[in-house]
Amino acid sequence: MTAPAFPLPDPGEPLTGGFWRAAARDRLAFPLCGACDRFCWYPEPGCPGCGGSDLVWTSVEPAGTLFSWSVVHHAFLPAFADQVPFVAAVVTIDGAPGVRLVTRLIDARPCDLAVGARVRARFVPLRFSTVAGEVRAPFFRPDPRRIP
Structure with missing residues (x-):
């Protein structure tokens, strides 16, 4: 059985x-509907709220819970x-109501994690040994400036 191909995300998609x-510019952005002011993620x-097509990529603070x-x-x-092993996480994004981002948690021991903990994005190269190239991705880590 052949392993499935695993391409990197395409910034042109x-x-x-x-x-x-x-x-790639160390920013976190999500589509925001110009008609109803709702973030649309994924x-x-x-x-999905109003059916509008005026979606604008909007940068938000790279922090959440x-x-x-x-x-x-x-x-x-x-x-x-x-x-x-790595920690797969779901983070609720502060500046984008309704957005929950599936990401990776870094710089933290699983035994120290707690629901509601404050986290902040760190943009890192996403690389795989089986794939040529890289893209930057927001991984999250505990935010030492904010205590839950």
Whole structure:
């Protein structure tokens, strides 16, 4: 059985490219609907709230709250074999109401984590030993400036 291909995210992709282009500049951005002022994540061609199509990529403060996490011990694709274990996390983003971002948590021991902990993005190169190239991605880490 052949392992599935694992491409890097494409900054030119119409729906998610704005996220990756912002991350390349160390910014966190999400589509905001111009009609109803709602953030739309995960990106869709139209706003899931009002159906509007006037979506603008909007930068927000790269900070939030830890909503959930899990320690990944088994590489689900060969590209991740040299990265386990790692902490997969869901972060509620402060400046984007309704947005929960699936990300990776770094610089923290799982035994020290707590729901509601304050976290902040650090933009790091996303690389895989099985894939050429890299993109920058927002990984989150505990925010020492803010105590939950």
